[in-house]
Amino acid sequence: MIVNEQEIGKIIKGIGGFYYVKTDKSHDILECKARGVLRHQKIIPTVGDEVMIQSDNPGEWMIESIKPRKNIFVRPPVANVDIGLIVFSMTNPKPNLLLLDMLLISSEIQNVKPVVCFTKRDLTTTEEEQAIKAIYEKTPYQLFFFSKNDTDTLDRIIAEIGGKTAFMAGPSGVGKSTMANYLCADQTMETGALSQKLKRGKHTTRHVELLETKNGGYLLDTPGFSSYQISEMIKPEELREYFPEFSQGKCRFKSCLHKDEPGCDIKNSVESGIISVARYEHYLSLLEEIKKDQYR
Known part of the structure; x- marks a missing residue:
């Protein structure tokens, strides 16, 4: 029996030649394989791709085509990133503003909007916060300062990435995992499992995955991006x-x-x-x- 159904969706995960596509209409997640024509054209489906999929047989879906990409990264492999959450802490470790500026540049080169987040606000002084604000208030970049329990500011960040795909970048030890757990918490998810997923060791990620944020956006589940060699x-x-x-x-x-x-x-x-x-x-x-x- 020929089904010949078609759907549009986004690849949210890829493992071992299988791709998991969340559809635009039903929001179902469908397991797909890539058509041979894509392999012949040396086009590799990537997490974040907007794709058209088709089913010729019940329960079997194939990726037919990939929409033009806004951008694509190699490490980790992901496409169509909209926002870079650049995360630094106010202390322990103190912010390296040269690295911050390198990450701002790396984001913009790749057509990614940077949003700067400073954690551990409660462990520093108002004067130190004002000093950083004085540097970046002369730029168009958006800055958020918050502590672990500052849900109001975290909710503003969630609103900022709503409906968009975001990654995190920044040094280790600044609270990226804690922040990610809050951004991605959902009543339908097991918080403990999500926490484990986001707290994997630096070199143990086996695949790239997009996690849904509270308001329909996506956060890339990776150990984090670093600045590219500018x-x-x-x-x-x-x-x-x-x-x-x-x-x-x-x-x-x-x-x-x-x-x-x-x-x-x-x-x-x-x-x-x-x-x-x-x-x-x-x-x-x-x-x-x-x-x-x-x-x-």
Whole structure:
């Protein structure tokens, strides 16, 4: 009996050549295999892909086609990421703001909107929080500061990723697992099992999976992303494009790298406090790193 049903959905998990697709209409999760034509075209279905699936026989579903991807990552393999939750703690460990800026740049290069989250707010001072805010209030980036039990702020983060696919990035020990358990908690899920899933060891993840958040979004179940080698992704003259507060500068030369050139409006803005000194110093540090790597 030929069924010939078709559905549209998202791949939320892939294991051993089988892909699990959550359908848009029924929200069922269907086990699928990829059509041979995709293999011949060297197209590998990836978690996060929006796909069209078809059933020619009862209970058997095949991935027919994959919609164009917004982006795709290799480590871990996932596609169509919308938001990067960049998570740092206010203390233990103290935030490395150069690493934070590298993660902001890595996210934007991949067309991912970064949302910056600072945990352990209760273990630090108001002055330290205000110092960080003073650096990033001159940028368009959204910042959240919260403690483990600050459900109001965590609910605002859930609202931010509603209907979208997000990953987490940041150093270890900052509370990513605790945060993820809250974002993904659901009345239909066993909280203990979810907690175990999110607290696996760094090297024990066997597959990539999208976990549903409270309001219809997805969070990538991985040990976390790290910053990519920025020098492999952009040229020195492109770095300035990833410091959004530089965009209003009216330098004398269009090719200005905002370092030694005369008539640099960005340097004037740093001196006058319009642009953060810390962000500018990070820009110069990364600029030199990219230049060195390109000449090796």
